[in-house]
Every structure is written in structure tokens, then in C-alpha cells.
Amino acid sequence: MATVIFPPASFLHKLPACLLAGLVLVILPVRAQQIDITLDMLEHSAFSARAVRVAFDAFHPGRADVTVAELKIGDSRFRDLKLHCNAFHLDIAALSCREGTLRRGQRPPLSFTLDYRFDSGKLQLTLQDADVAAWSTVVKRLRRWHPSGRFDLRLTADREQANFDFAVRGLGFNTDDYGIAGEGIAGKVAVAAQRAGDRWQWRASADWSGGEAFWSPWYRRAGVRMTAAGTVTPAQIQVDQARLTFDRLGSLTAGLSWDRKAGQVRRWGFVTEPLDLSVAVKDWVQPMLDARGLPGINASGTTRYAAEWADGALQSFYAGIEDATFKESTGRLTLTGVSASVPWSHHDESAASVSVAGGMLDEFPLGGFRIPLRLHGFDVAVSKAVIPFLDGRIHIDDFHAKRPGAAWTGGFSGGIEGVSMPRLTAAMKLPPMAGSLTMRIPAAYYADHVLNLGGDMSIDVFDGRVVVRKLQLIDPLSRTSRFVADVEARRLDLGLLTSTFSFGSIVGRLDADINGLELQDWKPLAFRAYLASSPGNYKRAISRGALIDISALGGAAGAAAVRAIPAAGFFNTFSYDRIGFGCVLKDKVCHMEGIVPEGDGYVLVQGSGIPAVKVMGYNRSIDWNLLVSRLKAVIAGKTKAVIE
DSSP states (O other): OEEEEEOSBOOGGGHHHHHHHHHHHHHHHHOOSEEEEEEEEEEOSSEEEEEEEEEEETTSTTOEEEEEEEEEETTEEEEEEEEEEEEEEEOSSEEEEEEEEEEETTSOOEEEEEEEETTTOOEEEEEEEEEGGGGGGTOGGGGGGOOEEEEEEEEEEOSSEEEEEEEEEEEEEEOTTSSEEEEEEEEEEEEEEEEETTEEEEEEEEEEEEEEEEETTEEEESOEEEEEEEEEOSSEEEEEEEEEEETTTEEEEEEEEEETTTTEEEEEEEEEOOEEHHHHIIIIIHHHHHHTTOOOEEEEEEEEEEEEEETTEEEEEEEEEEEEEEEETTSSEEEEEEEEEEEEESSSEEEEEEEEOEEEETTEEEOOEEEEEEEETTEEEEOOEEEEETTEEEEEEEEEEEOSSSSOEEEEEEEEEEEEHHHHHHHTTOOOOOSEEEEEEEEEEEETTEEEESSOEEEEETTEEEEEEEEEEESTTSTTOEEEEEEEEEEEEHHHHHHHTTOOOEESEEEEEEEEEEEETTEEEEEEEEEEEOSSSOOOEEEHHHHHHHHHTTHHHHTTOEEEOGGGGGOSEEEEEEEEEEEEEETTEEEEEOSSEETTEEEEEEEOSSSOEEEEEOOSEEEHHHHHHHHHHHHTTOOOOOOO
């Protein structure tokens, strides 16, 4: 064996001559079986290599092996590189390695063919039917993606032009947590570049033709194509115009500027053509809603967007919607004829608007309306808006939202006016109620996923008033939202109330206090409630039917709860002094109380006059669902009880 050792060098341009000189010195006089050329250090402006060893086998002319202890390119280091050429050729004009393989450590070998001419700088690199996993030999971070599949690569270049073609098939990959994954992916990329002075002008195309990919929470099937053009200078990579087309969705045009020295994007922007809104919502919006546990949305219509990003922040954004329909998956909200124009600027104030031709809120029809918005950075405000609701209206007196940090905060005031109770109850498929509904919301604030009522919300109904205090909606946009409040009702007309729900007939006034009310999915989880006759001087009367209905709520014990003198059989209406009923709901059990304890039970209705009537309750605890079912049966007229 003969060895030629070169000291640390930065004479890459003289390498062929040095190698040939070494070969001449060794081969001619020695007739060695193996010739080794070792370079302690090889330095270049683009890379450096330590302990480079080139070995030629004299018994197999044309074969060569190259080992590199460490190769540094930029900030990346590659250790223990081994290159083998079955057909190696080197002379003063050219270098070639046919049927070559590159290995690093225990990684799979990467097969290639390389030809390079020193005079013209012409390079040709070919990888045919290569294993994607073997590419991790070159791209260190690829291993964490667990890649599989095959690919072809061809690169031809000289000092004036370059062409790059890449095709992949059967590509699969995934991260350890499967947050990003792909399967069966097929596609092609082609790039051509031409030197123009100190810059390169390039054009490119890409086609994702097969397979599927997942990037949590988004899933996408093949059907994406791109064409692009731009320039490359020592300072930056410029994408002047890129056009992306997504099957079924539509197309967009984009641009980008990459700072090569800083290694980061300086600016980017895009403008879409009219996009299919149903596809946009299904493919891009719905996965985000699902990930946050929010209800789904079905949509139709068209939409378009534009955005510009620079100096580390979004500078402008535009969203437009034309003749759209939105249907929330739970059926609670439907909007039709939706149009919107929302221009936004990071620095300047702008005016936006959203208009709706009509819709449904649960069972309630909504009329057409328009909402004007003022946008200034991450501040959003609405000064006045009116939404027709049945024969009345929902009015927004003030709305504001802002994002001082990562989360949104905001507030609003408004209410409901002049809604006919007969129309409202008909829409809710409830027994008809008389009167009208007026509700005022003086102030409400949203922060940390909680909507808080700043003042009292009052509702005028049944010729009385209901006031809601300490109202909170916790996680209002999620499927597990909760409602917390204290409710106070004063001087409700029992005649209107009982006639509405077919609950016998009671004349008088009712007060109610419901403290610690907690609802989830509009079903009660807990509360402490007490309903009693309002204080004051007014007529108080209760019908035989109401006594029967009240006693029926107690089940078997309730059948004996109504006590009246024998002459009661001749009367259909009785006077009463007080009515009182309480329930503490905890763990789906209602713990009950009345006006006062008496014996083994408690008084629910205290009669007055002659004949006097008294309704007693004996159940101290009852399953909440059972109590609700009995109440429904009473209202439906399916339950009867006996008055003694």
C-alpha cells in the first residue's frame, strides 16, 4: 500500500492536479496493491471536511472508496461518511462516479451517479429508484419522520444554468406523535434556473398527484398543483409569482421573500380567486372547530381572501363572502343570503360590514339585517345593529372586542324588545302565553373563556318581572358550555302562568328565587329554589284542578296530600293564604321543603276561609328526572289524584 498525505489545505480548485500528482508519484515506481490519498483538512467557503481518505484498488481498476471523518456544511455536521464508486474516473478534465453509494453510520445506503467537468463546471447527478429512507444520510433531520417510499432525482448544472427534477412515489412518513403523517404520496417537482449577471432567474412546477397527508388538525388528499417563478441572489430568494390550485377549492396567487443570510422569511402575501365556501369550511375551518370541541358548520357560497405579512407581523388581511348559507350542526342557527366585506389593516382603521338576508335561531325566524363594524388593529367595534326577531327585534347597542395578548376579550350591551309571547311560545312549540317579552342586557363582558353579565338582565313576562343576576357563560363556544346565574322573579301573574301550562287554575301573584343555578346543555346540574306567594293584598284563589295537579307531583304520597272538609266536594274554587315550595337540586336529587314543617311532612298550600284546604308534601327527596316527568304528565293531563 502507498499513501500520500496532504496537510490542511484550502486549494480545492487545485485538487485534481494534486490528486494526479500523488497518483503519478505512487503508481509509477511502486506498483502498489492499494493507493491511499489522505487529506487532514479540506476547507472551502461552502464547506469543510476533516480526515478525508481516498483509496484506489489496483486489482479492480476504476473502483474507489472515500471516507470523511467529519463534513461541515453551514451549521450541519455529518460524521462517518463512506462513499464507494464501482466506476471511478478522475483526470485533469473530469471526475465521475458511476454506480456510487453513500453511507453514514448505520443508515441505509444512498445510490447515485455523478459526473463533473472541471473546466465548464458542468455537473450531472442522478439518483434512480432510490429509497427515501436513504436520503437521511444527507438530510439529518429526516430520520425523525420515519420515511418510506422510492424517489428519482436528476440534477444538471453548469455555471450558467441548472435543471432539477424530482419524483416520489409511495411516500409515507410520520412524526413520533403522529401529529404529521402521510401515506401513499406521489408527486413531481421540476426547477429550471438561468444565470443573469449576479442573480439566477428560476421557474418551478410541482404536482401532488396521489396519496394523503395529515397535519393536525387538517387532513388532505392529493390534488394540489403549483407553478412559480422568481430570482435568487446572494442576499435573498424571491418568489415573484406562485400559483397554487387545489382541486374542488380553487386557486390563489402568492409571493415570498427569503433572507438567505438571516435564514428567515422577510415578507409574503397571497390573493385568492373566488373559492368554494363549502370546501373551504369542510377542509380548513371544521377541523379547527372539531379540535376545540365546537359545533360543526355546513356552508355554501363563495369566498375570497388576501393577506400580506412583513416585518414579523401580519400587515393586512381581507375576507369576502358572497351569497352564502351557514348551518350550525346542532340546528340552533341558520343564516341565509350572507355577504361580507372585511378589510383589515395592522395600523389603519377600516370599515367592514356583514349582511344577512334571513335565518333561524333554534325555532325562531330572523329577518334581514346588516352589521357595520369598525376595525383598528385587533380592536373590533359595533355601535348599533338591529336584528328583526319574530314581531320584535334584537338590538345591539354596543359591541367591542380586542386581543391585547393571545386571547380575546370584549363586551356588549343590548336586548330584546316587543316580542309577542304567543308567537314566541308557538315557535318554541309550547302552550300559548299572553303578553310580550322585553329583555335588557345593560352590560356583558367576555374574558378567559367566560362571559359575565356586568349588571342585571331583566325580562318582563307574565305581567311581572324576572331579573337575572351574576350570570356567567363558561366556555360559551364549546359543546360543554355551562350557564351559571341567580334568578329572581317578582309578582308573576299566576292566572296567566297556570293557564299557559294547563296547570289547573290559580289566581294570585308568585315570587321565585333560584340561587346557584347551573345548567349544562340547558339541563340543570344544581340550584336552590323557592317559590312562594307574593306579599301584598290581592285576590287569592285555587281551583280543584290545581289542587289535584299539585298533589299529583308527590306521587302516591301526594294523592293523600290534599285535605279538605267534606263539603269540599261541592266547591270547585278555594281561597288560600299562602303557597310555598322549595327544592335544592344536588347530584340529580331534589331535596324538597314547603311553607312550614307539619308532622311528617310540610305544607305546600295553606288554605283560608270556609271550606279551608291544605296541601301537604311528604317526600323529602325525589329523583329530579322523575319529578320532571311527573310535571310533564300533569301538564299533559295524564295524571289524576284524589282530594279528600
